[in-house]
Amino acid sequence: MEDCLGQDNTGAAKGMPMQDDRTLAAERRGLDAEQHVVDGLYARVDELRDETERRLADVRREGPSGSPQNRSERDAFATLYEDRIMQLNAVEDRLCFGRLDMSDGERFYVGRIGLSDEEHAPLLTDWRAPAAQAFYSATAANPGGVVNRRHLTTRGRTVVAVEDDVLDVERLHEAGLDEGLAGEGALLAALGARRTGRMGDIVATIQAEQDDVIRAPMTGALVVQGGPGTGKTAVALHRAAFLLYHHREQLERRGVLLIGPSRDFLRYIDHVLPSLGETGAVSTTLAGLVRGVPITGEEADAVASIKGRMEMADVIKAAVRERQRLPRRDQEVRIDGRPVIIRRSDIKEAQAKARREGKPHNEARASFAKEMISRLTTQLMEQLDGLGDADDRRELTRDVRDSKTIRIALNLCWLPVSPARLLQDLFSKPHLLDYAARSFSQAERDALLRPASAPFTEADVPLLDEAAELLGDMPGSAPRERGDGASAEEIEYAKSVLDTFGGDGMVTAETLAERMRGSDSRLSVAERAMRDRTWTYGHVVVDEAQELSPMAWRMLLRRCPTRSFTIVGDVAQVASPAGTQWWPETMDPIFGETWNLRELTISYRIPAAVAEAAQAFATGARLPVSELRAARELDDAVAITRADGADALVPAAARIAARHASEMADGEGGLVAVIAPDAMVDEMRSAVAASDVEGTTVEVHTARETKGLEFDVAVVVEPAAIAARPGDLYVALTRPTRRLEIVHAEELPTGLG
Ligand SMILES: Nc1ncnc2c1ncn2[C@@H]1O[C@H](COP(=O)(O)OP(=O)(O)OP(=O)(O)O)[C@@H](O)[C@H]1O
Numbered sequence: 071m072e073d074c075l076g077q078d079n080t081g082a083a084k085g086m087p088m089q090d091d092r093t094l095a096a097e098r099r100g101l102d103a104e105q106h107v108v109d110g111l112y113a114r115v116d117e118l119r120d121e122t123e124r125r126l127a128d129v130r131r132e133g134p135s136g137s138p139q140n141r142s143e144r145d146a147f148a149t150l151y152e153d154r155i156m157q158l159n160a161v162e163d164r165l166c167f168g169r170l171d172m173s174d175g176e177r178f179y180v181g182r183i184g185l186s187d188e189e190h191a192p193l194l195t196d197w198r199a200p201a202a203q204a205f206y207s208a209t210a211a212n213p214g215g216v217v218n219r220r221h222l223t224t225r226g227r228t229v230v231a232v233e234d235d236v237l238d239v240e241r242l243h244e245a246g247l248d249e250g251l252a253g254e255g256a257l258l259a260a261l262g263a264r265r266t267g268r269m270g271d272i273v274a275t276i277q278a279e280q281d282d283v284i285r286a287p288m289t290g291a292l293v294v295q296g297g298p299g300t301g302k303t304a305v306a307l308h309r310a311a312f313l314l315y316h317h318r319e320q321l322e323r324r325g326v327l328l329i330g331p332s333r334d335f336l337r338y339i340d341h342v343l344p345s346l347g348e349t350g351a352v353s354t355t356l357a358g359l360v361r362g363v364p365i366t367g368e369e370a371d372a373v374a375s376i377k378g379r380m381e382m383a384d385v386i387k388a389a390v391r392e393r394q395r396l397p398r399r400d401q402e403v404r405i406d407g408r409p410v411i412i413r414r415s416d417i418k419e420a421q422a423k424a425r426r427e428g429k430p431h432n433e434a435r436a437s438f439a440k441e442m443i444s445r446l447t448t449q450l451m452e453q454l455d456g457l458g459d460a461d462d463r464r465e466l467t468r469d470v471r472d473s474k475t476i477r478i479a480l481n482l483c484w485l486p487v488s489p490a491r492l493l494q495d496l497f498s499k500p501h502l503l504d505y506a507a508r509s510f511s512q513a514e515r516d517a518l519l520r521p522a523s524a525p526f527t528e529a530d531v532p533l534l535d536e537a538a539e540l541l542g543d544m545p546g547s548a549p550r551e552r553g554d555g556a557s558a559e560e561i562e563y564a565k566s567v568l569d570t571f572g573g574d575g576m577v578t579a580e581t582l583a584e585r586m587r588g589s590d591s592r593l594s595v596a597e598r599a600m601r602d603r604t605w606t607y608g609h610v611v612v613d614e615a616q617e618l619s620p621m622a623w624r625m626l627l628r629r630c631p632t633r634s635f636t637i638v639g640d641v642a643q644v645a646s647p648a649g650t651q652w653w654p655e656t657m658d659p660i661f662g663e664t665w666n667l668r669e670l671t672i673s674y675r676i677p678a679a680v681a682e683a684a685q686a687f688a689t690g691a692r693l694p695v696s697e698l699r700a701a702r703e704l705d706d707a708v709a710i711t712r713a714d715g716a717d718a719l720v721p722a723a724a725r726i727a728a729r730h731a732s733e734m735a736d737g738e739g740g741l742v743a744v745i746a747p748d749a750m751v752d753e754m755r756s757a758v759a760a761s762d763v764e765g766t767t768v769e770v771h772t773a774r775e776t777k778g779l780e781f782d783v784a785v786v787v788e789p790a791a792i793a794a795r796p797g798d799l800y801v802a803l804t805r806p807t808r809r810l811e812i813v814h815a816e817e818l819p820t821g822l823g
Pocket residue numbers: 257260261269270271272275276277280296297298299300301302303304305640674675777778779780804
């Protein structure tokens with residue numbers, strides 16, 4: 071151990087200059103030694119991949135013959151091997167990124183996945199394993215048995231740098247280690263990298279305050295508040311990977327649901343979990359949970375705000391109940407010339423009976439209809455003066471059921487309806503709104519009114535879901551596949567299969583048993599979950615959670631009755647009128663005592679000067695900002711340009727964007743975003759297209775579209791207009807990793823000057 075302690079990639083302990091040949095030679099030796107280890111690790115991955123590919127080929131070669139049991143067993147194994155190959159491919163980049171030297175002389179390497187040799191001797195420790203925690207949490211003051219923590223930087227399969235944090239001061243007489251940021255060199259290199267438009271994992275440089283969140287227990291709800299760029303999204307994703315690793319049995323069966331604010335955002339993060347070796351999470355937007363209804367409409371904030379209120383649950387309930395109607399009077403109908411009376415009192419009793427069964431409206435309709443048909447048949451039987459037998463009753467039942475008049479009459483009393491239709495009717499018919507939303511003011515009801523043909527909006531999503539819950543499946547729809555799970559016997563069998571063939575920890579016996587059950591069970595958890603609206607997940611991760619309304623939370627709670635949530639957000643960035651400005655106000659009613667708040671305080675995205683400007687604006691606008699320190703200082707990180715009048719604004723912004731784009735095109739490339747007020751976006755797009763630069767993209771966005779995203783350079787146009795919603799401007803100002811350009815014609819908002 072002695073040879074490499076206290077040396078960084080340049081061979082020197084922190085603070086020690088490397089000057090002479092001896093140091094350089096030691097550095098070379100250090101790199102060579104690590105290269106040797108890393109070569110061994112990649113060789114093991116190759117070996118495992120070859121072996122799995124061989125097994126997959128064997129399974130495929132057997133073809134579709136044999137008993138159904140054999141076939142489904144083979145299918146299950148094929149899926150298993152395919153998953154494993156995918157996992158081994160996904161960990162290729164930066165397979166190993168750290169090494170820990172412990173005070174008892176033990177040494178181990180930390181990487182994306184755990185690896186062991188044929189004799190099961192450990193080669194690489196999974197970053198999520200308890201033994202790897204010290205890599206993220208050890209500090210000089212609290213080394214936890216770590217003498218040295220080494221960061222390995224690799225390019226492809228080559229080790230290009232090593233960097234040491236010496237933590238045992240006694241042994242090495244070394245001091246001056248930073249307690250807040252572990253491995254600053256590796257961290258700063260990661261933070262300074264050009265942005266690609268796709269988020270990468272931070273597994274090699276997770277910081278102590280982030281690690282605390284990632285490894286927190288799974289029970290209850292964990293709310294993580296943090297300013298822009300503090301790594302909330304990164305931490306949420308790494309936490310999902312951590313939980314999947316530690317609670318594999320539970321989570322593999324129920325899955326993890328990840329809710330993001332937009333499709334663009336989901337695309338931005340979609341590499342992260344696979345690169346951590348996890349493919350079991352379902353990522354979607356709230357709207358994505360309501361299938362088959364396009365969400366394309368927009369509406370005023372005031373309307374969205376009303377729709378987000380918890381009282382809307384009662385409105386939807388009343389709207390559904392309104393479909394169970396009582397006729398004003400009895401109605402006489404003739405069946406084969408014989409009279410029967412559809413009595414108001416019978417309908418009332420049959421409805422009450424059907425409701426008592428507790429099924430959703432559409433599903434309970436069958437009970438209502440059955441009861442009514444029985445009562446009407448009894449009326450006909452009575453006309454036979456006691457001479458009718460069971461066969462007569464059966465025949466009369468059929469006559470009643472087949473009568474169109476009766477079907478129409480019963481439908482009017484208990485009308486099956488889809489969630490979309492229910493909402494369309496509710497919001498387009500004033501008398502329905504007056505009935506269902508009677509606790510609302512007249513002005514609120516008027517605000518909710520819209521034409522029946524109006525498209526659905528984001529704020530309708532939780533309402534559609536609420537309606538779907540109360541309505542259930544339409545009569546005649548295909549039965550849902552429920553995740554009832556495999557029987558104990560099937561699980562036992564799967565265990566013995568695993569013992570024989572060796573699953574290599576890739577899959578639990580339960581999952582394998584479910585996959586072996588039949589064709590549909592072979593679908594992944596994600597696929598099954600997405601097909602079944604009533605699917606409940608093992609854990610739910612919510613990003614940009616400050617945007618969710620009380621009705622949206624209600625919708626998510628239904629998907630995780632155990633209330634195991636990771637919730638990340640920033641109340642200062644809230645844009646939705648029904649969102650959260652203060653976590654306790656939203657969380658207390660939902661989670662009671664079972665939620666915890668953690669804060670992240672260091673921004674890894676924005677340079678210090680950008681953080682200062684954004685915080686000054688936010689404080690002036692009285693946004694509920696939390697503490698924010700920037701991990702990096704960069705020169706010239708903020709520039710302000712005053713355009714010569716409103717007409718000069720767009721050309722000025724386009725020129726600045728083009729200048730940065732061309733500078734970047736000369737270097738490593740990168741991303742430039744122009745963030746403009748909604749009304750200026752089209753004009754800005756044409757101006758930018760006209761000054762397009764080869765090889766670099768300049769994107770034009772509204773502030774809201776950039777939520778959660780980041781760019782090397784952000785050109786924020788006319789902040790005063792964006793600041794109509796202060797949270798939007800705060801988001802816009804905090805997107806750049808390198809430089810913030812502010813271009814304005816109007817006065818700048820308070821704090822930005
Ligand atoms: N420990 C870390 N090591 C390296 N990079 C990090 C670390 N933590 C965060 N980052 C990087 O900082 C950037 C911001 O992270 P992230 O998007 O997760 O922040 P956020 O808190 O969700 O921001 P916002 O509130 O603006 O959505 C990302 O590029 C992320 O990869």
